[in-house]
Amino acid sequence: MKLNILGCYSATPRTITNPTSQVLEINNQMYLIDCGEGTQVQLRKHKIKFSRINQIFISHLHGDHFFGLIGLISTFSLLNRPNDLHIYGPKGIKEIILLQIKLSKSYTKYNLFFHELESTESELIFEDDKVEVHTIPLKHRVYANGFLFKEKPGLRRINIDAAQEQNIEVCYFNKLKQGSDLQREDGTIIKNETVTFDPQPIQSYAFCSDTVYNEEIIPLIKEVDVLYHESTFLERDIEKCIPTGHSTAMQAAEIAKKAHVKNLILGHYSTRYPEIELFKKEAETVFQPVLLADDGKVFKF
Amino acid sequence: MKLNILGCYSATPRTITNPTSQVLEINNQMYLIDCGEGTQVQLRKHKIKFSRINQIFISHLHGDHFFGLIGLISTFSLLNRPNDLHIYGPKGIKEIILLQIKLSKSYTKYNLFFHELESTESELIFEDDKVEVHTIPLKHRVYANGFLFKEKPGLRRINIDAAQEQNIEVCYFNKLKQGSDLQREDGTIIKNETVTFDPQPIQSYAFCSDTVYNEEIIPLIKEVDVLYHESTFLERDIEKCIPTGHSTAMQAAEIAKKAHVKNLILGHYSTRYPEIELFKKEAETVFQPVLLADDGKVFKF
Known part of the structure; x- marks a missing residue:
């Protein structure tokens, strides 16, 4: 598995920080997770082939996680994409995209399939012969899901x-x-x-953003190889977590520890802090190893 | 008048080129014209104060002219904008924006006013004590308007x-x-x-993008100080103009010449050409002076 962080900062896109988007590569398939404004430019910048993305998973309908989707869908069209595209995301996403396509008279030539999510229980939403994707119901200000990617065991x-x-x-x-x-x-x-x-060992990746501290996700992400958990704030601003629906770095580490995950990646940083190293330091007091996401960073595991 | 080009390339945003957006500054008021994806980042990059934008004019509902609008509206909210914001654009723009605001439960704290356009005749859509804005009906694949900004005569x-x-x-x-x-x-x-x-001489600016060659706009833009006219193609690709609803550099120059404008700025370039200087060379065979828009360029006139 290879994880390309295209953007991992909260709220608004800025000149040097991008809102959430990442590409998970498993067995040469590329899965796009979230799609903040500017994602298509980040894909170009990091030389990720548009044509290899056939599934897009959107965690929730806050702008910093999906405002780049309509642009990417349009660009796929301009590039004469032949492949079907599957979008997994909260109910409403289809209406948003189709309304814009209709009003701009920019119907895609490729097939566009929407898989709208509204369950608050974990469900299997995608599988092929190599991988399964399950939702991880999150608690945020709006309906939100994380995504658990689990490789299927290969052949002996x-x-x-x-x-x-x-x-x-x-x-x-x-x-x-x-x-x-x-x-x-x-x-x-x-x-x-x-x-x-034995077959190659299988790996698993859990993406959890945006969410408050929520122990209910622990059974779903138990012992995953890599957990990406949002850490918008540091503990010193913990009072902001409940009203905004976010977590601190220490809370992310608590979840990682209780779920016995192998690695924790932090992201979705508020830009109020002078350096992201502070998130790592805080989380490491509870759990190790802690890795810091950053725009353009690639994790191989 | 001061014109800040934030983006002036056609179709998709790329790592070094941006879709259409520009800020026209008249008497310390800033008017945003079109808002392609990434406009808010371009505004930051060029240090244009978000708070000074109170009117946004959208020419048409193709993605490269408005996909950045919802992000900008959201960011205004996150920045606790106090001022009213007025959006002028084709019918449908209100539904697109309000649907996304509703589904993301991100209602703006400031007042958001939509002025939807559907007339195919030129109309006065905005005026204050310093400036008037009139539509310039354009011919494109979808309903589109250019915008004519005319200063009002000042005091003696x-x-x-x-x-x-x-x-x-x-x-x-x-x-x-x-x-x-x-x-x-x-x-x-x-x-x-x-x-x-006498009062300071008044100035006028006409923004015409996207459009095919259309002599019907000439009476509306007669003798303007500056005409921004799209030139997506060069003459060697003129056969692409009608199906796509665009113009060549030479056609833009023909319009400038027939309307006796004082300056012509070209933009909305297709990225198929190796250098934008080619557009200038072609247009100059018909009309002078020709100026080339480019992302980040500022014109004072």
Whole structure:
């Protein structure tokens, strides 16, 4: 998995900071998560091929998470995109996009599918042969979801040396990859695990922004490899969290700790603080390792 | 008048080019014309005070002319703007903005007024004591208007030396500024023009984008000081103009020449050409002076 942070600052886009958007790359598929104003320019800047994005996940309908979507959809059209595009986001997103398309008479030539979300329970919203995406219901000022990306286990891998030693012909390899034992003509059994390795370990990524501190998400994100949790504020401004629907860096770390995640990435910083290092320092008092998102940063895991 | 070009390229925003937006400054008032995606960042970059924009004029509902509007309106809110904001643009613009405000539960604390346009005749849409704004109906793929900004004549200016020579007291200056003659106690008349100068010359600016070559606009923009006319293409691509609703640089120059304008500014360039200087060269074969808009450029006139 590779995570490209296109923007990770809260509220308004500025000359050097961008609102939320990130591209998660899993097995050569690219999933766009949130799409603040200017996302298409950030995609260009970081040389991410527009054509490889087929699914877009929108957490909630605050401007800093979706005002760039209509522009991206239009640009896909101008670039003569052939592929279908699937948009997952809160109920209402379809009406917003289609109204603008209708009034600008800019109908897309590609197929545009909307998958509107309104459940407050976690649900499986996308899967293919490599990955599943589940919602993580969040608590914010408006209806919001995080997204849990879970790789599916791959096939077992042939232990070539062991297979040759046992004189197994190549035509049986697919059966082995799928986990079956083999039976020789003399009736003896070759146990699968003696000639194969386990599949590549699977990975999981949980995106949680925007949200107040909410322990209800813990069972959903338990032991994920990477948790991106918003940290709009530092503890010294904790009184701002409930009215605005946000968390502090320490609260993000508490969630990471209680969910036993492997890595925590912080983001969605308020620009009121002089440096983002302060978020890391605060979170590290509770949980480690803490990584800081920043516009243009790429995480490989 | 001062014209700040925030963006002047057609179609999609890119890393170094921005879609249409400009700020016209007249007598310390700032009028925003069009608002492509990223306009708020361009405003910040060019240090234009958000609080001085009270009127926004949107030519038409293609994304490269208005996708930045909802973001700007939201940011005004986050910045606790106190002033009313007036939006002038095609019918439908109110529905687009209000739907997004409603779904994001981000109601503005300031008053937001929409002045929706649907006439195909030129109309006076705004005036205060310093300026009038008239629409310039354009021909494009969707309903579109250019905008004509005309300063109103100011007051006559006192010729201090002449006034003192005639022993005119200061309390009569306002009357003189308004153009009246004065009568002395002995009944003799002081002719106004003997003790005043003409008002500052008034200026006019016509913004015409996007449009095909359309001679019907000529009477409306006759002898303006500055005409901004789109030139998406060069003559070698003239066959693209009608289907897309655009003009060539030479067509823009033809309009400038036939309308006897004083200066022509070109913009809304397609990014297919290697350098914008080509637009100037082409237009100059028909009309001079030709100026090239470019993102970040400021014209004073």
